[in-house]
Amino acid sequence: xxIKGQDLDTPPEKFIKELxxxxxxxxxxxxxxxxxxxxxxxxxxxxxxxxxxKEKLLVRSITPESEEVYRIVDTLKTxxxxxxxxxxxxxxFDVIPKSAIKEYVNYCKAPNKINSLVLLTxxxxxxxxNQDLVNSISKNGCVVKFQKLESSQLLAWIKSLFKDxxxxxSDNVAFKLLDLVGNDRSLLNYEINKLCLFFHGxxxxxxxDLSQYLTSVRQVDIFDLADSFLxxxxxxxxxxxxxxxxxxxxxxxxxxxxINKQLAILLEYKAAVRKKIPKDRILHAIAQGKTxxxxxxxxxxxxxxxxxxxxxxxxxxxxxxxxxxGGLGKPWLEALLFLL
Numbered sequence: 001x002x003i004k005g006q007d008l009d010t011p012p013e014k015f016i017k018e019l020x021x022x023x024x025x026x027x028x029x030x031x032x033x034x035x036x037x038x039x040x041x042x043x044x045x046x047x048x049x050x051x052x053x054k055e056k057l058l059v060r061s062i063t064p065e066s067e068e069v070y071r072i073v074d075t076l077k078t079x080x081x082x083x084x085x086x087x088x089x090x091x092x093f094d095v096i097p098k099s100a101i102k103e104y105v106n107y108c109k110a111p112n113k114i115n116s117l118v119l120l121t122x123x124x125x126x127x128x129x130n131q132d133l134v135n136s137i138s139k140n141g142c143v144v145k146f147q148k149l150e151s152s153q154l155l156a157w158i159k160s161l162f163k164d165x166x167x168x169x170s171d172n173v174a175f176k177l178l179d180l181v182g183n184d185r186s187l188l189n190y191e192i193n194k195l196c197l198f199f200h201g202x203x204x205x206x207x208x209d210l211s212q213y214l215t216s217v218r219q220v221d222i223f224d225l226a227d228s229f230l231x232x233x234x235x236x237x238x239x240x241x242x243x244x245x246x247x248x249x250x251x252x253x254x255x256x257x258x259i260n261k262q263l264a265i266l267l268e269y270k271a272a273v274r275k276k277i278p279k280d281r282i283l284h285a286i287a288q289g290k291t292x293x294x295x296x297x298x299x300x301x302x303x304x305x306x307x308x309x310x311x312x313x314x315x316x317x318x319x320x321x322x323x324x325x326g327g328l329g330k331p332w333l334e335a336l337l338f339l340l
Contacts, residue, residue, distance in 0.1 A: 007128075008138040009145045012037060018142075019048050026111035027141030028118045029134065033127065036185035037146035038120060042089060043289040046280075049087055055056070056084035064096045073103045076115045085114040092121040094129055096293070101130055109137035116214045128187045154183060159188065167195040168204045176210055194223060200257045211267075226258040230296075232265065232303050252323055267309040269297045 012332040018024075024045070049057050058080065069154045072088055081088055090096070096104070099101050104119075105276055110134075111117065119137070126134055126143075137143055149157060158174040179182045181188050265286060272282045279294075288292040 008134065008143045012041065012144055012146055015041060015142060015144050016044065019044055022048075024048065024116060026113045026116055027108055027138045028116070029121075029141070029143045030118060030146060031123050031143075031147035032119045033122060033124050034146040034148050035122065035183070035238040036189065038184075041116060041144065042120075043284075045116070046087065046289070047284055049085060050281065050284055053083075054083045056080070056082060058084060058086045058279065059087065059089070061089040061091065061282060063091050064093070069096055070100050070103070073107045076107060076117055077112055079112070079114055085159065087118070087119045088115070089120065091120045092122070094121040094123055101133070104134045105130060105136065107134055108140060111140055116212075122320070148183065149185075151166050153221045154178065157185070158188060161192045162196065162205070165200075167196060167199060167202065168208070172207055173205055173210055176207060180214075197223070197258050197261060198254060200261065209339070223258065226255060226262060227296075229259055230262055230300050234275055253320065256320050256323075258317055259330075260313065261319075263309050263316070265298055266297060266304060266324065267306060267313070268307050270301055270304070270309070273301060 003169075028045075030041060031037070044060060046057075059137055060068070060072065060075065062072060064320075069090065072090070075253060076088055078086075105119075120131070123129070135192050136145065143336065155174045155178075158177060159169055159171075162169045177188065177191065181191050195205065195210075199209065202209075225237065225240045227233075228240060270280065272286060283289060283291070283294050287297060
């Protein structure tokens with residue numbers, strides 16, 4: 001007898017609790033329209049497994065159009081060498097060719113408990129998905145539905161992200177962000193990261209602070225200038241520099257804070273590469289699991305020497321101190337930004 005998908009669901013909170021308790025399953029089915037939560041769940045699973053297996057963890061992510069979709073089951077059946085583990089993530093699995101589905105159904109009936117398979121779909125229900133597959137996953141693994149947060153949950157989540165960075169915000173600020181950005185948590189997370197960098201060291205962000213920030217970035221995004229510096233893009237620096245000084249007298253200190261943090265991360269990345277630390281480990285430990293951050297680090301690593309970064313960090317501390325003691329920020333930063 002087929003079981004309705006809704007009766008099979010494990011709440012996301014239970015999935016997270018089990019991970020914290022060290023419990024993992026050989027098969028997961030993540031579905032629902034809340035993509036951010038699904039990606040965070042995968043990130044948590046990777047981090048948990050990486051702590052256990054380190055460089056012996058092999059992560060494979062495939063899509064239905066990949067030829068691997070036909071062969072990956074054999075990988076899952078294989079016991080990894082040297083006590084390792086394979087984590088296979090199949091995205092949009094609901095559109096896997098029918099000729100391949102049978103292999104997945106058979107595998108999920110008796111999965112290899114050493115490895116883990118994660119099947120992802122954006123469907124908001126399990127209608128139209130092979131029920132033998134769904135029931136086998138429910139029996140031998142875990143089916144988790146990720147739904148969009150209610151308004152109150154979303155507000156609490158926004159405030160928690162700021163709190164993680166040591167910043168308090170009011171409900172009004174959270175509401176304003178929702179009004180400006182919308183309820184897409186990936187976009188919200190991106191904007192909140194920018195705000196936390198911009199107001200780094202500040203204990204609280206008010207509506208007035210947010211308004212000033214929006215006025216500033218509406219004209220010229222200070223993050224663009226920081227990126228231009230890290231990318232050693234002289235032409236873009238020239239275009240942005242004067243306009244930023246004109247629009248905000250506090251720009252030098254804000255820019256120093258942003259560049260300082262990014263240089264420190266880049267220095268840490270270069271040291272990890274020099275020590276030949278595996279990329280998966282760097283992705284989670286330094287890039288916080290964000291592939292976009294990882295791509296930027298990979299590109300910038302080739303542009304800077306470690307000693308250059310150390311010298312710049314030392315110089316930034318001097319510049320920061322001088323400006324705070326009344327020195328002129330513009331001449332300092334003009335010299336610094338072209339010291340490439």
